[in-house]
Amino acid sequence: MSDSVATDRIFNFSAGPAVLPLAVLQEVQRDLLALPGAGASVLEISHRSKQFGEILEQAQRRIGELLNVPENYKIMFLQGGSRLQFSMVPMNLLRDQSGPAEYLVTGSWGKKALEQAHLEGTAKTTWDGKSTNYNRLPESSEIEIDPQAAYVYYTSNETIQGVQFATEPEVGDIPLVCDASSDFMSRPLPMDRYGLLYACAQKNAGPAGVTVVIIRDDLLERSQKNLPGYLNYREHVDNNSMYNTPPTFGVYVMGLVAKWLQEEVGGLQAMHERNQAKAAQLYAAIEASGGFYTGHAEPSARSLMNVTFRLPSDELTEAFVAAAAAENLGSLKGHRSVGGIRASIYNAMPEAGVETLVRFMQDFCAKHG
Amino acid sequence: MSDSVATDRIFNFSAGPAVLPLAVLQEVQRDLLALPGAGASVLEISHRSKQFGEILEQAQRRIGELLNVPENYKIMFLQGGSRLQFSMVPMNLLRDQSGPAEYLVTGSWGKKALEQAHLEGTAKTTWDGKSTNYNRLPESSEIEIDPQAAYVYYTSNETIQGVQFATEPEVGDIPLVCDASSDFMSRPLPMDRYGLLYACAQKNAGPAGVTVVIIRDDLLERSQKNLPGYLNYREHVDNNSMYNTPPTFGVYVMGLVAKWLQEEVGGLQAMHERNQAKAAQLYAAIEASGGFYTGHAEPSARSLMNVTFRLPSDELTEAFVAAAAAENLGSLKGHRSVGGIRASIYNAMPEAGVETLVRFMQDFCAKHG
DSSP: OHHHHHTTOOEEOOSSSOOOOHHHHHHHHHTSSOOTTTSSOTTTSOTTSHHHHHHHHHHHHHHHHHTTOOTTEEEEEESSHHHHHHHHHHHHHTTTOSSOEEEEEOSHHHHHHHHHHHHHSOEEEEEEGGGGTTOSOOOGGGOOOOTTOSEEEEESEETTTTEEOSSOOOOTTSOEEEEOTTTTTSSOOOGGGOSEEEEESTTTTSSTTOEEEEEEGGGGGGOOTTSOGGGOHHHHHHTTTOSSOOOHHHHHHHHHHHHHIIIIIOSHHHHHHHHHHHHHHHHHHHHTTTTSSEESSOGGGBOSSEEEEEOSSHHHHHHHHHHHHHTTEEOOBOOTTTOSEEEEOOTTSOHHHHHHHHHHHHHHHHHHO | OHHHHHTTOOEEOOSSSOOOOHHHHHHHHHTSSOOTTTSSOTTTSOTTSHHHHHHHHHHHHHHHHHTTOOTTEEEEEESSHHHHHHHHHHHHHTTTOSSOEEEEEOSHHHHHHHHHHHHHSOEEEEEEGGGGTTOSOOOGGGOOOOTTOSEEEEESEETTTTEEOSSOOOOTTSOEEEEOTTTTTSSOOOGGGOSEEEEESTTTTSSTTOEEEEEEGGGGGGOOTTSOGGGOHHHHHHTTTOSSOOOHHHHHHHHHHHHHIIIIIOSHHHHHHHHHHHHHHHHHHHHTTTTSSEESSOGGGBOSSEEEEEOSSHHHHHHHHHHHHHTTEEOOBOOTTTOSEEEEOOTTSOHHHHHHHHHHHHHHHHHHO
16 A cells, blocks of 8 residues: 555655655554554544653653753643744743843744734844845854843744754853754754754644744743743643643654654764755755856855755746656745745655756756756 | 554543544545645645645535535634633733623633633633532523623533533623534534634544634624734634644544535534434433432533543442453543543444443443442
């Protein structure tokens, strides 16, 4: 059964929800009617059951191991996606603080996060890449932070523009808050440099509908009692993600993805090297095209997750997307706000997918360039 | 494959997440690696893809057809469960209104909803069943509503106590708001009597992680611009549940459940009759036990979804749960706040499950009564 269906699968370059490891999908499929030992589907078991307790504990443990999360951090599984975090971060970490929140706006998602922060307190645009259409990242010398700042917020990878921080911005002792939605678990991180890091799962880590939040526990003291219950990080930590019914299936799949990273890939350093190799092939193809393809991001800001580039005309872009789809290379159209092409090559995109796309790009350029 | 796995399935009386129709699980399993025509799993396709657009549209259409939802109502798919609705309802419908919100508290969930409403505005305890441990519902004569009330809120079925409204409370022209999480799509409803009705899916309608909200469109005018984006009903309606990435898998499964209700069950009246017949068997077994089993709810308030009863002692209760589990009757332990036994017999619980439980109850009573 799985063989015949697997051949129906295309190379899926969707920016999210996005490709998942085939081995994970196969395990989900195998156990869909009855989780071993449970007598019921993972979709049907109580979140208070022993089986789900183990699923949650293992997902937390594996994510903690992969990212070397220190003991004084808590890992939560929430709902509402990044959009809800755009509000929960300032509601929990900014209210009644003496200093402002500082936002590094390096693309569309950072901009939307800042808009929500303005509704909750004093939030500053510390840096904004708008003037160059978000094709680069700030230099250290461009970032000036209030020493009283409540936190510094940034987006490690901007999915739409395809720009990614290679390392964390320098913020001293100010808590660093990161939206890592689109590069979560794609590489090792020095977690002790973060105050809070969150990621909606549907890029590198699982299906839509579950968001991981990792918080340094001293920051929980900022969450005030009069916050709406679901929006209070402390409630979720005190109840170990069981303040209400968690998105059980999403947690389950995320745990399987983490298991795949540990047992099949060999950890985040190995994953990072694979991701670097995949991205390098695509950027090399862009550069070798003699100007037929032009990358959006400056070389120093290039994303390993979302490779964004343009063709000489809208007609050629449309022809490219259509011809690629005919060769089972799917979802390559760029986001409507940027245009052009976007190849999202998250963890689970196999090297064969990238190689096929590179050959396609070369052929297309040879024909139309 | 499905046959052998299906025999591993027990009768699952979990209160939620809960049993789903086997035909739905089989379709999810069949298409898990590649949704027909998509070349990718439903877990992997973009929420902006044509395929997911159809999934969302069909889920909305089928739910609308099943419940006869009038044209001037909108159907949204959100995240965050009932807990987030406890806050979103007053944030959207109570702020800057001249009258209070009126809450009918008939069990644990209504009580928690009221606690959250107090944080957002003036909310009144219009009725509270605490004095009889939430075993009954209010009479019409016990409900006195401020003619200026912003809305009247109630919980159609209280999962923990097992009490259910057979019909809507009379509230005249005041918008009626209903938490229908645990009896959604279990019976036909006069939707035009509701201002807003919501349900988290993990009882009768799908997996955990998706919440349906059905709102009469004039009420959207109350949602203020300065609400946090994700918490604003108007944002979700304006974007047709695409304000951010919706919980795509949950919407997909919910659509399949709605299809099962339409095509296999024959609609909500047929479903309601099945549910009445199942519940009648269990309540008859309680009454025929000569006092060995005692129901929690007064007969007029009995839930068709969650049948709650006690045994003569805690020891017998534990023995009952253990012996039932040994006969593949799972998750019968009552909620810790009420104790005793709770048999949740949602839509997807087959009649055979109820019949097996009834026989088990008779045998257990004969042995220990």
